[in-house]
Amino acid sequence: MDLRYSAEDEAFRAEIRAWLEKEVPAHGPPPPPDDWPARRSYDTAWQRKLFDAGYAGLAWPAAFGGRGLPTSQQLVYLEEYARADAPYIGVNFVGMMHAGPTLIAEGTDEQRRFHLPRILRGDSVWCQGFSEPGAGSDLAALATRAERHGDHYLVSGQKIWSTRAHVADHCELLVRTDSEAPRHAGITWLILDMHQAGVEVRPMRTLDGESHFCELFLDGARVPVANRVGAENDGWRVTNVTLRFERGTAFAQHIITLRAQLRKLVARAVRGAGWESDAVRAKVGRLAASLDALWRLTQMCIAEAERSGAPSLVGSAVKLRYSELSQEVAELAMRLAGDPIIGRTDLDGLPTAAIVREYLWSLQYTIAAGTSQIQRNLIAERILGLPKGR
Numbered sequence: 460m461d462l463r464y465s466a467e468d469e470a471f472r473a474e475i476r477a478w479l480e481k482e483v484p485a486h487g488p489p490p491p492p493d494d495w496p497a498r499r500s501y502d503t504a505w506q507r508k509l510f511d512a513g514y515a516g517l518a519w520p521a522a523f524g525g526r527g528l529p530t531s532q533q534l535v536y537l538e539e540y541a542r543a544d545a546p547y548i549g550v551n552f553v554g555m556m557h558a559g560p561t562l563i564a565e566g567t568d569e570q571r572r573f574h575l576p577r578i579l580r581g582d583s584v585w586c587q588g589f590s591e592p593g594a595g596s597d598l599a600a601l602a603t604r605a606e607r608h609g610d611h612y613l614v615s616g617q618k619i620w621s622t623r624a625h626v627a628d629h630c631e632l633l634v635r636t637d638s639e640a641p642r643h644a645g646i647t648w649l650i651l652d653m654h655q656a657g658v659e660v661r662p663m664r665t666l667d668g669e670s671h672f673c674e675l676f677l678d679g680a681r682v683p684v685a686n687r688v689g690a691e692n693d694g695w696r697v698t699n700v701t702l703r704f705e706r707g708t709a710f711a712q713h714i715i716t717l718r719a720q721l722r723k724l725v726a727r728a729v730r731g732a733g734w735e736s737d738a739v740r741a742k743v744g745r746l747a748a749s750l751d752a753l754w755r756l757t758q759m760c761i762a763e764a765e766r767s768g769a770p771s772l773v774g775s776a777v778k779l780r781y782s783e784l785s786q787e788v789a790e791l792a793m794r795l796a797g798d799p800i801i802g803r804t805d806l807d808g809l810p811t812a813a814i815v816r817e818y819l820w821s822l823q824y825t826i827a828a829g830t831s832q833i834q835r836n837l838i839a840e841r842i843l844g845l846p847k848g849r
């Protein structure tokens with residue numbers, strides 16, 4: 460692929476830069492991290508602004524309400540987005556990054572017509588109901604049951620770690636529809652309406668004192684057969700499409716943002732004492748080079764996804780590297796901040812509360828969306844063709 464940007468790409472850059480410079484400050488600061496209704500309003504209002512300005516779903520095909528822009532312009536957009544420190548996609552992450560793309564790839568015309576515009580406009584927030592107390596890395600062990608009754612399923616069981624389920628309208632839900640079949644052959648992918656009897660959402664508190672994710676208790680929740688994505692018992696194949704989007708292209712914005720974060724960190728370090736340390740400068744150099752390499756790999760993944768309709772398994776390498784580098788950057792920020800982090804009070808332009816918060820949050824990167832061990836297994840077995848571990 461040609462990594463250089465054309466005159467047309469640069470014109471697009473100027474256009475998006477001007478728009479972001481005006482709109483980002485106008486949108487105001489984000490609400491407190493644990494005020495989830497306010498976070499939902501803030502994020503969906505921003506999504507609506509993007510939509511109205513024609514910047515929602517740049518990678519989505521025009522036939523489904525997106526812009527269908529070439530890869531180069533999607534990348535320009537991400538670079539400018541990070542440069543402008545524009546609001547994180549937040550509550551729209553699942554909808555925009557993997558539920559929507561799964562519907563584009565696997566949904567019916569009716570499902571696409573109904574859901575895609577709502578996701579793009581920020582009218583509908585999605586969550587993911589894959590993991591269960593007994594099914595995380597071994598996702599095919601899931602036990603939530605769906606029984607068919609004519610034109611609908613009745614679903615009962617428990618999900619866990621469902622990020623932002625407390626503010627979600629729909630859930631990409633994996634259920635067992637055939638308990639006699641081999642494990643991978645009895646799973647179905649459903650769209651669950653979260654606003655109904657039989658769906659109970661219980662937020663869980665994490666190490667940082669916030670409630671990012673929830674338990675989901677389902678007791679006879681009703682899902683029309685028309686909300687099934689793919690055939691009954693063909694859900695494992697559809698799940699793999701979702702996971703490829705989740706691991707392959709969904710983190711692109713995070714990766715370019717991490718590069719911007721490292722630059723900010725360096726600017727702060729240069730003003731303070733930390734920059735005098737050879738070890739710190741060497742670490743920064745290594746992180747910057749690694750992030751540049753990762754951005755190139757991400758560009759390849761996005762280009763590949765555009766060519767073939769879904770990201771390849773190389774996404775596992777992207778996700779693995781991104782999660783490790785995020786933790787290293789967060790750790791370096793803690794180290795450079797020094798003693799003031801103990802008080803978690805912002806001092807002399809040093810955002811200690813945010814630095815500690817990011818560090819605590821970074822611990823999850825190597826678990827969420829598939830642990831690092833699982834990504835390594837996938838890389839070893841499916842990309843490198845090494846024999847399966849026991």
Ligand SMILES: Cc1cc2nc3c(=O)[nH]c(=O)nc-3n(C[C@H](O)[C@H](O)[C@H](O)COP(=O)(O)OP(=O)(O)OC[C@H]3O[C@@H](n4cnc5c(N)ncnc54)[C@H](O)[C@@H]3O)c2cc1C
Pocket residue numbers: 586587588589590591592594595596597619620621622623672823826827828829830831832833836
């Ligand atoms: C912040 C966050 C957000 C999340 N959001 C969601 C969400 O929205 N929806 C959702 O459905 N899930 C979500 N998850 C759940 C996530 O997908 C699981 O936590 C993850 O897949 C690991 O599963 P587990 O926690 O059950 O750990 P386990 O699978 O029990 O793993 C425990 C340990 O054993 C290791 N291990 C397990 N199997 C193997 C193996 N075969 N080879 C080598 N090592 C192995 C793992 O790497 C890990 O270190 C989220 C998790 C986090 C942390």
